[in-house]
Amino acid sequence: MSNEILIVDDEDRIRRLLKLYLERESFETHEARDGHEAYKMAMEHDYSCILLDLMLPEMDGIAVASRLREHKETPIIMLTAKGEETNRVEGFESGADDYIVKPFSPREVVLRVKALLRRTQVAHTEQSExxxxxxxxxxxxxxxxxxxxxxxxxxxxxxxxxxxxxxxxxxxxxxxxxxxxxxxxxxxxxxxxxxxxxxxxxxxxxxxxxxxxxxxxxxxxxxxxxxxxxxxxxxxxxxxx
CATH class of the missing domain: 1.10.10.10 (Winged helix-like DNA-binding domain superfamily/Winged helix DNA-binding domain)
Known part of the structure; x- marks a missing residue:
């Protein structure tokens, strides 16, 4: 199973921070700066998980998740500064599996990614045995x-x-x-x-x-x-x- 994570955020600082913490845990990371780039990359490659910012140029995270869900079931963790209830619900309705509000602890993000991948790995292992x-x-x-x-x-x-x-x-x-x-x-x-x-x-x-x-x-x-x-x-x- 892939150990590759797609980090989607228009802020260089956020991408660098997540990349640093994820690669410390032996994940391979890929980056996208806007929604169109993220959607194209996610369609062309099977990632273990996508860390997807809600507010993105070109195409926002809601649109990316909704369009991606028409074709793939890749686990998505939504990242956003918008913590209001309506935004959280909208994120889940678009197909996100988890939701983390900025500012966040990068360690928490890593733990959430690992927990999600653990459960996915168990499902795949059970199918193959x-x-x-x-x-x-x-x-x-x-x-x-x-x-x-x-x-x-x-x-x-x-x-x-x-x-x-x-x-x-x-x-x-x-x-x-x-x-x-x-x-x-x-x-x-x-x-x-x-x-x-x-x-x-x-x-x-x-x-x-x-x-x-x-x-x-x-x-x-x-x-x-x-x-x-x-x-x-x-x-x-x-x-x-």
């Missing part, structure tokens, strides 16, 4: 964890890494209610930082993607008002693994 097929099957939804593929009523659903992690975490424990803090800790692995709206935004995107091909599959992800979310199945539709 010979073992009984890892399937979670419901009437309207099948999760093939070996192929990292989701089928809703026999239609493939393309999910980002974080959307997939969220779906499989919920589906492995049907009818159990998880509050937002639990999901943030278990899926995003945040214990001391993180925005609860992150969970809401990803659930919304996951439902929308499922609903495009199967309303029944989308309805399995239920909101428990005032608490959180659950993956709801009827007693005669228990999963098989």
């Amino acid at each position: 010979p073992h009984a097929r890892d399937l979670i099957e419901f009437e309207h939804l099948v999760i093939d964890n070996d192929a990292h593929r989701v089928l809703a009523d026999n239609n493939q659903v393309n999910l980002t890494p974080k959307e997939y992690e969220l779906l499989i975490f919920l589906a492995k424990t049907p009818n159990k209610v998880f509050d937002r803090e639990q999901l943030l800790k278990e899926v995003w692995h945040y214990e001391f930082y993180g925005d609860l709206r992150t969970v809401d935004t990803h659930v919304k995107r996951l439902r929308e993607k499922l609903n495009r091909v199967s309303e029944n599959a989308a309805q399995m992800i239920q909101t428990v008002w005032g608490v959180g979310y659950k993956f709801e199945v009827k007693s005669d539709n228990e999963p098989t693994q």
